[in-house]
Amino acid sequence: MNQKTQKPAQIRHALTVKREDDFAAWYQQVVSEGEMAEESGVRGCMVIKPWGYGIWERIQKIMDAAIKEAGVDNCYFPLFIPLSYFAKEADHVEGFAKEMAVVTHHRLIADGKGGLMPDPEARLEEPLIVRPTSETVIGAAMARWVQSWRDLPLMVNQWANVVRWEMRTRMFLRTSEFLWQEGHTAHADRDDAMKETLRALEMYRSFAENVLAMPVVAGEKPENERFPGAVATYSIEAMMQDGKALQAGTSHYLGTGFAEAAGIRYQSKEGAQELAHTTSWGVSTRMIGGVIMTHGDDDGLRVPPAIAPHQIIILPMLREDDGDEALLAYCEEIRRELLKLSALGEPIRVLLDKRPGKATQKRWAWVKKGAPIILEIGGRDAAGGMVSALRRDRIWREDAKTNFVGQSREEFVAGVAALLEDIQASLHREATEKRDANITRGLTTLDQVAEFFAEDKRYPGWVELNWSRPTGDALEKVVEQLKALKLTIRNTALDAAPAEGLCPFTGEAAVERIYVARAY
Template sequence: MINNNRKENYSKWYNEIISKSGLAEFSGIRGFMIIKPYGYSIWEIIKDKLDKMLKDTGHQNVYFPILISKSLFSKEKKHVNFFSDGCAVVTHSRITKNDQKKLIVDPKSKLQEELIIRPTSESIIWKTYKRWIQSYRDLPILLNQWGNAVRWEMRTRLFLRTSEFLWQEGHTAHASKKEAIEEAEKILNIYTNFSEKIMAIPVLKGIKPYTDKFHGSDKTYCIEALMQDGKALQIGTTHFLGQNFSKAFDVKFTNLNGNKEYVWATSWGVSTRLLGAIIMSHSDDKGLIIPPKIAPIQIVIIPIFHEEKNYLIHEMVDKIFNILKNNKVRIKYDDKKIFTPGWKFNEYEIKGIPIRINIGINEVKNQRIEVFRRDTCEKKYFDLNEINMIPKLLDDIQKNLYKKALNRTKKLMIRVDNYHDFKNCINSSTGGFILAHWDGKENTLKKIQEETEASIRCIPFNHYEKEEGKCIYSGNHSFQRVIFAKSY
């Protein structure tokens, strides 16, 4: 049972969902979390499905060290200036004991050069690319890495903002600007399809304003989603790095004409933040709701035992279990007798299992089963000859979750033309994506952020017709509307 609800305290509700559903917990070190087996099993499915999408487009997995020398990390100036405040640094190689037998850092083991625990891998990868790239024949290089990163965070929240997180980071090298931009846009489309078709989370595609682009990039593309409390969450980003890193690391190639030129580049990534997005997009006051395509358990069967006729229940479960297993459904039969059926109902409801099947002696007599779907909390009866229809119900749940999230996003997509209406919308209890004009000046954006806590989530493309207007804050000319929102 979930004690907090979304309307009264969204933050407490979110943390309670994570705790009671068994996704993760705090480790005791601020910003570092323990992802529990159930939470990690969801991440594994996300990883496997996204990994296949990336490999299908020609990308290969690789692994680079987690430690980066300080001098190497410092090569690209804009990059290091941005990450420097959040870097974790290794200064010594070992610990020892003092006279009181207490563990201390061994002063004699001070490193000649300090090492950075990677916040991102551009620097070490581009040092390596200098060895790998000589000619246009060596390009493109399409690499992806699954690993972890460390960025010290002042305010942490499980999955959404942690000092250590799991992620994938892609790093590609190209012979032309056009090809690199196409790569960044291709990955953005992959992320969009993954979010909408696999996680059932609708997103807006766009480009970050120059004030918020990845440091070391020429352009940053992003997808933004709206959570149930009306705040935005950045789902993923791709970066057109231009030639910034190839120039910093002097990575040149001989082109078709025999001339030397700098390599063009991209980088991109998503992280365990995706689990936070799933929680906040779909869950309700009863617990977690997981889209079937990423649910570790899609169907759970719970027996309601009858003292002398349990064997009949087991026989019926075996028949149903095998039929559904043959339909490639991820299914669990929970026949533990140490917990009551009522306890199990509550447990799997909190865990967000898409479908629950209850089988007792009445179901055996009537040759039908009770099916409970988590997204609507509705019960329906299926005859035994209809069992093959249950996998279709999983598709219905997946579509319903996406439709529900899409309708919410559309409802909270609000156009405003003056600052008074903007403040009323952004500070309302519903929040939302606010489409408003901005004059493109950093100082204007800073003032809006200071006064409302809203930021520009993206400058949308394809979703809305470009139109000229006047900035809601300064009254200066604006070329098109941008998306404002409060965010995580």
Template sequence: MLMLTKKSHNYSKWYNEIIIKSGLAEFSGIRGFMIIKPYGYSIWEIMKNKLDKMLKDTGHKNVYFPLLIPKSIFSKEKEHIGIFSEGCAIVTHSRLKKNKNEELTIDPDSKLEEELVIRPTSESIIWKTYKRWIQSYRDLPILLNQWGNAMRWEMRTRLFLRTNEFLWQEGHTAHSTEKEAIKEVIKILNIYTEFSEKFLAIPVLKGIKPYMDKFYGSEKTYCIEALMQDGRALQIGTSHFLGQNFSKSFDVKFTDIDGIKKYVWSTSWGISTRLIGGLIMSHSDDKGLILPPRISPIQVIIIPIINKNIDIINGVSKKIINILEKEKIRVKYDNREIYTPGWKFHQYEMKGIPIRISIGKNEIKNEKIEIFRRDTYEKIYIYLDNIKNIIPKLLDEIQNNIYQKALNRTKKLMIKSDHYNDFKKKIKYSGGFIFAHWDGTKKTGKKIQEETEATIRCIPLSFEKEKGKCIYSGKNSCQRVVFSKSY
């Protein structure tokens, strides 16, 4: 049996073991790069399809831009390049050749006229293109979304949470007014919030990043933050108000209805495969994954207790599959004889399948089946005729239960602190979202981080302004911010 390290003993090891043993991903052999296996990728595909529909329903269209960006284009927005240049991968030559020892080396004659940046993000190449596309107010708004990959060299990597290459979704929109662009930023923030809570069962806190942590090249960065089971925060998604920074860098103007030339207003926003890491850390336990039904690749697994009545069991199972598939429930029947029922029970618990149905001779005799819930470990017995009514409702109940459990944990770890010594104790022993006053300076934020490892996750949108004193400097503060240790 594939036993896990207990998360209370070694959270980091527990996290990595779940990924490997549940078949989500594995290390590639190249530092910082991972192989997303079929089971992990199927989770990403479901996430992608759900969010893609939400974006299309609000008027966004999918597009694809090149992976490689000429360095001269990438360098246009100075603040933007300032941060991403440190983690960029560069293509300098176009081919290899064999040397005298039959070893592959770079062909010096293939040096490119201009070096190409492997995209860490796509603002630069998109705004170079928007200059051709945008001439008049009639060309606006442009609401585009791209599904693809990106590369950012990382000092410390971790499966799903921080890898050199990752899959993601990045939106890029162009608008005629500041008001319309800000409205778009908030709309996307709300879409991400609904997606996280409704499908991933991860409750989030909406806020604005402090000025020193905003996306480089933006005016404001909005974000949603979630708490993991160890009390650390994870940034789930971001939505950036870019103002006119990129339109000015790339000289993108439009003629408004009055014939006046104006710079375009813009936004960008995105989520990535780090959400799978968030799923693991939000819900899973010492026996493996716990997946919310709405994003689980398999919602119901049927396992036969093999005996001489296997043909009858196969027939009953086929009937159940037909019923559930008509209800658009993702169901699998595992009748492989090379594995025991006990091995299968353990394996599908590790994979986090929400419902397990067991069928043996007793179930056939009594015309009842055994239902096992992965989230609570409860077993119930239902008549075969009730499957159509009970299973869909049970899946909704499991989804709601997983979300409520995460919400209750988050609420317990939303703590106010007014004194630095108290703050340090809470960060060290309980973790969570610590709501405390900050004097608004980068220096104070850095000092607190150096002494406690806690960073300002966001300035919450849901809290009213409240005057107070900074927990570190004692200087005046007009609002509490959210501190936490993070991933």
């Protein structure tokens, strides 16, 4: 018996489920333990709690500025859309009809059993649908607003909720009601509309990378994955830690189909009546799910500083004795000092958490929520002008203890902006490395693809394949083959290297490359 052999110290994680053991259960635990959202009692709808909504507000604030910067104005269109508006664009109807919430009555009466029921006398002449997206109503408005070439381009955006009656829902990733931003623009010609479509896509790519620290591939979706009614659909695709792809934002060139359905026409310089070319683009609360699955670890969420509602949590180690007053005063001084600083281009956001309770308990709550920096400050720190700082992205030391760094208050304050920026950059680097390590190239046959995605490989990641861009029945066949493997075509990266060789599906010469993956 060797008494000197010690068991390696065991890290005691804040969550009870590890990503590795059950990714789906882990995700749910992060959402609930991180106090992001909870069940609402209504199928597929969630209550977004302050921490989750705070993240959404950060996303809104930064994205809204980028949208306005591009010359797009905000406005608001109604939640209810007359059925007849919606029916105008055939492909659009085809795509959405199956998941529509419909309003048919405008009054309730007693049902005679102590409850209420819609009054049969109060049936709406024309049912209203709850918007699943607003192309149709906004198109109707644009038809009124656009007369001449001088009115173009017309560019509007709205922040709104939309409803799609989903059969299978997951918090943030696919909910029946979700929050989003939808930009809608009308242009004189295809080139201008396409330019706007790609501008929006680039805005999303840059936002995902720089703000969410989430690496993405910006590219064009294959024909079968297009938005109903679109001529071309583009997306940003992110890789989650289980290797699945998440479509985190889309931008569509809609051609003249919606303009024709809604009657968006303008008189050109030459005096002819022309159809406008329209676009639409959006990102939603789904992005938050992407952040969770990109950055989360076995201790909960890790929120990138750029979107953290509070970037620094000051946790006084209160002892409910005479020392507390001086300790709180010291913490308050530090808070004020930090509030004067900026990081990542904005004033630093600090919370002094002085709720009663043990600092250790509160600490783990903030770890699970993923606050970027936790400052625990005790009486001895206060007396000596010190702080103890924990950066959320690296909370464990080699010896399995929490990685608090004691330092002087001056030193911490002087370095805190750089520290926040380093956390932001470090999360991005870590995620990018993880993604790049999980993209496989060079498979040339469908059999190799099937082998690669065999059941025993839990997190296979993405595969980049040559692609001859088949259409119609030929594409349909490929989609079926991939479906049998639970795979989908994600997109063709805009910045991909030129393709060479043969398409593994058709045997024809490749014209581009596609990413194939399991997806959310």
